[in-house]
Amino acid sequence: MAVSLIIDGQTVRAAPGATVLEAALAGGIYIPHLCHHPDLTPAGACRLCYVTVNGGGPVLACRTPAQEGMVVQTGSPEIDEIRRGLVELLMANHHGNCKGCLKSGRCALQEIIAKLRIDRKKLQQLRPAAEELPRDTSNPFFVLDPNKCVLCGICVRTCEELVGVGALNFAGRGYRSRVGPLGAGPLAQSVCESCGECVERCPVAGLAYVDHRRPREHVQTVCHSCGAGCPVTLGLRDGRVVEAKGELCGRGRFGWRILQAPDRLTVPLIRRNGAPAEASWEEALDLAARELSRYRGGECAVLCSGRLTNEEAYLLQRFAREVLGTNNIDSTLRLTHAVSLETLREATGWGGATGPFEAVEEAACILLVGANVARSHPVLARRIRRAAARGARLVVIDPREDDLGRFAHLWLQPYPGTDPALLMGMAVALVEEQLVDPAILGGLGAFLASLEDFPPGRVSRITGVPEELVTEAAKCYATSRPAVALWGTGLTQHPHGGDGVRALINLALLAGHTGLYPLLEEANAQGVWDLGCTPHHLPGQRPVPDPRAGGKGPESSPKGDGASYPGLTLTEVWDAVLEGRVRALYIIGVDPLGELPEAEKIREALGRVELLVYQHCFMGATGPLAHVVLPAAGWFEKEGTVTRADGRITRVRRVAGPAGGSLPDGDIICGLAARMGGERFVPEPASVLGEIASGVRGYGGLSWEGLEKGAEANVARPPLEARAAPLEYRGPTERPDMQYPLLLTGARNSPYGDVLSQKVEGLRALQPEEYLALHHKDAADFGITDGDRVRVLSRRGELTVRAAVTDVCPPGVVILNYRVFPDSLTGTISRVCAVTLERLA
Amino acid sequence: MPDERYTVHVCHGTGCVSGGAEEVYARLGTIAGSGIRLKRTGCHGFCQQGPVVVIEPDGIFYCRVRVSDVGDIVASLSTEGRPVERLLYGDPAAGRTIIRYGEIPFYRRQERILLRNCGRIDPEDIDDYLATGGYQALSRALEMSPEEIIAEIRRSGLRGLGGAGFPAGRKWEACRRAPGTEKFVICNGDEGDPGAFQDRSVMEGDPHAVLEGMAIAGYAVGAARGYIYVRAEYPLAVKRLQLAIEQARQRGFLGRHILDRDFSFDIEVFQGAGAFVCGESTALVSSMEGNRGFPKPLPRPRTTESGLWGKPTLLNNVKTFAYVPKIILHGAGWFASRGTDKSKGTAVFSLTGKVANCGLIEVPMGTTLRQIIFEIGGGIPDGKRFKAVQTGGPSGGCLPADLLDLPVDFDSLTAAGSMMGSGGMVVVDEDTCMVDLARYFLDFSQRESCGQCLPCRLGTRQMFAILDDITRGRGRPEDLARLEELGRLVARSSLCGLGQTAPNPVLTTLRYFREEYEAHIKGRRCPAGVCGL
Amino acid sequence: MSGELSLVREILAGYGKSRGALIPVLQEVQAALGYVPEGAMVEIARHLGIPASHVYSVASFYAQFRLQPLGRRRIAVCRGTACHVRGAPEILKELEGLTGIREGETSEDLEYTLETVACIGCCALAPCVRVNDEVYGEMTREKVRALFPDSEEAHRDAG
Incomplete structure (x- = not known):
């Protein structure tokens, strides 16, 4: 029930549970304060917000609940004296003046000083703070300045309560108190994720952006940095982005700087005399169209990334199918979660998450499998931490324990690649503990029979996870309601990745839970998939009809018959090029040679292919090999819609640019299509969305105007109808032995490392040094100490890297960041193999 | 053992141990023959004269005993000889030596209720405690209803002895009434006041009294767990309490089904880690929860409703709990008959500083400062002149000579601008500079301020900086007005009681010794000759 | 350092995952090592399920804890x-x-x-x-x- 109270003679309505301070601020009545922030628990530390209630003595407005009929005075001679005295103390202790201060003009202390009548003479009678303390400038984006800090603790509470990282805290005590990370070392070398949430909330210049300029206008759009699709408001000044507001991670907060990268492609290039030369759009598009027209259907292949908008993805697949006449179209999702979406589609009728990410924060149990979510989806990780902090049970299955560890109720560390066995083992535990609804069990004969392959002892031997822990995890997941399961590439990036996804779906079905979330990483990976940029599916996830069903693998099909045969996947394309079956490549928004595994094979294929049309914001490693390079607009430089990884559809808006002479991908695709006889290729996103809305399953009924107004839209997935399916255990392809006694796997050890982070100088600077994580027992066996350089040897290749002795991974398992994991160790795109170590002198 | 004619008590308080009491005890053990029983005791209180050895039943009091004296002591016992003259206490006032304990003015003027066992029993032996009627109060309490116990405590008028003087019975009742099945009892032994050691002496000298009081409190409020929060600087207290807990468990006074009744209660010792602010109840709870010792700002629920881990918690001082068994055994009326109208019972002080007899004393509430300092304390040594007495530590104030007839109780001290605090009483003479003393206390407060709230963090720092300047001859005429203003500001707007009382040493010295400040500022002169101007 | 850390791990094995154990753990670690090294704080944080900066914050608040090795x-x-x-x-x-x-x-x-x-x-x-x-x-x-x-x-x- 809302209450009404009288503050300074004015009647104010307050929300239920609001404090007097909140009520006053909401009613437009200012009460001086420094340590209050609406997102955080009240601290009561700055003592500035004293008020009187019903004529009594001073009380803190920030800690006094607003009650019906209260009569509040925000000032009195006594309160004014206290406020002035406190502000004088702050000013005497504040180093430097406002001129040249990074926060000048946006500083709460300045505002308070302006409102109170400060006696300058009295101020001069106070003793100034003695020592000037060093500023922490280790972070490229913001500075921590103890000389300006008022110790309100807003940053500490933000990092703990909202972000859940706890990088910052108070250190020391009394007037020597400071805010800083562990050991008062440089912030950039702490667990700080550089999300800037504390900087956003700091009322003074204790934490301030180093190069902030005040924006003049704002545009609301959606973040580009991962599949979580966080809403972001970009601030602009003189047509350039100057800030990003919203609940964001470091990539989201600072990644917009990629727009201003000095090496953006701005002019089309065509190869003349073996070297790229600048050309006009007319020349470049004419050339590309003419050359592409020389190839028939399956001789062409189109590769793209999840960084296209829905409209562009839809146009691109139309271009491939209608103009080029081929189903050879695929996206980088192939390397991460295509297997998740395919398995989900087979099992449940739709390849996508079953609910919104918001439900994760509401869950009673969160099962997280093979995902370094704090690195891949930092804001989602916050939801998980907040859920755990309020009591949700977090159960994690991952060989490597990361900083979610302290929030985890259980952390299971299976040997890499053995998740399917572990998940089936959990299913066995559910059945044995009679936690499965008999109604669900009925008719599951084949599945139950397949469970017999996973007796607890065997599961424990295969996975290295103790039996009790398997049972406890299963019970925790099954008995908490609602429960959600999320998974990342740790589950899928194995030869039998689909088994893991299937096993997890089985487990959810047995427990009667519906929350299933594959953690897609690229901003529009889901939309690009849904709208048909896959060789096996048409828009709306409709399977490509296969007249040779059950027959041999896909092969090139004659022109004009493109929709009749499933095409080649991104991983199959390179062999097809090397075998001469594919002779022309149109690559959009991905730099295969720079970003993808199997670089050697790709280099050879790109050298061999007859025609390479490359469309991107940056030259990358692939650009120099292209015959035609088409400069594309970046994420914030184009209009459209995106589907985030949980199926929410939102508008992405042009905020600036496009830079130089670059064009949105949709315009380029339509330009090519028009030159090649394509019909109805209109680049306007609103028009394309109309076409999508009228014909694509799951996307029906969307309206540009509705989305423009901010209407909530979700992919309309068919009702969940699924049954647990039998599974046979297929172990990792390689096991440790006497010669190669350790199992190496990949993980993500930093949120930075993708193209985005590489192109933004500050994000690149935050990239930690690469290391091989190994357990201290293994370190002792190999005579390795922390920081040693070691050679990692597999049967096929080797790598030299620094060793980090930890116990975040179990004995017998060593872990390397994906970014530096060379193909040579495994010989495939798999990221698991047996290795041995040698300590280098 | 029937043939043991003498019992030799060797004080094992921290003061005496630092003077070599353990070596004395060991030597006695080696050479004392049959007929002599040796006993380690807790603090006798007369720490300045340590190591203290008392021969019972005659009550012969030896002071400043060294290992080399042991032979003579043993010889004096075995040959029916005379006491060892050189070890007897020489009364500086009367100019004669005193043989017996009870005749020494330091003890004669005291009324030892709380400290009765201190220095008489072996704190490491539960049987010694039992022999003095120990744990009988618990046994009696368990026959009463919790409400009856609380009513008895209320009637006694016992007030919390941690500083604030909140009536204990009301606190117990609030905790009993607080909803919740899990409740805690915490004994606050975080005696952080520099210049006070009476809690330490009680924990070291009579640990079972504390445990017994806590168990009775646990029964009365409905708690099953108790904690004793002891300063880390008190290792001996920790050791003795842990030993006492172990022995009490073995005898069924702690643990499950105490005295075969349906009441279970156990106690653990939690060692503080060195922060004055943790004497404040909510800061103490924060620290037990693994946090910085930050007090919780008002308005907030009382600790009795939401204390440790958010559960109803009864938090009392060491002395408060130690009084409880005595009140239960002897009745509320017995306790209430002592002291003044609003401050019942006795007051325990650590009497130190420029006074002839330093040590731990216990007097009825209402005894005057003069009686304490001049009769018990023996006045000011070396013929110096009394200048002031400081009570209540950094939260208290300095009272001048014309207040010497002030009766010592909660309310009189507060009215004079000081406070009872945890019971420190430091006497200073003409050689002490009051500005330096104020500077000393503000230095303490600014070091010990938790730093959470602005007024205490920056206000005490600012006051210290001004005082420091004054003692260095850099004072300015307007400084006194600034100090008074800052003092009011810090007192009115600080988050917790410690910040609110931190200006007291400055405000009282400004009130009673303003001329000393003025001499520093205007005359660039330190009347006591302490500040090197 | 690794010897120190294994000592810390041994100490931690005696405590559950409760924030309330923080001060006793720090005291025990300091008793064993003479001071509380940064590596130990990270280890303690992991075991108790709290941020390492919190351990540092608490250790630097109380006078008892030494963050540097002490003299003999x-x-x-x-x-x-x-x-x-x-x-x-x-x-x-x-x-x-x-x-x-x-x-x-x-x-x-x-x-x-x-x-x-x-x-x-x-x-x-x-x-x-x-x-x-x-x-x-x-x-x-x-x-x-x-x-x-x-x-x-x-x-x-x-x-």
């Missing part, structure tokens, strides 16, 4: 009121002269650490000094010098 002889001058009025500041000055270090410092050879302590509780014996676990009461400059015969010699030699 840890000298603490009591700065209680009784000690102050009976000459503790002179005692401290004398000790600073004898050890060549200031309050709060540890000598480079790790021989001495000099610190002050709020109150040892031996007020009746003021002024007091504690060396490691021994308390010395009624200190004078002469008695202080007697505690450091070596140092005095060193002084004489130097002079």
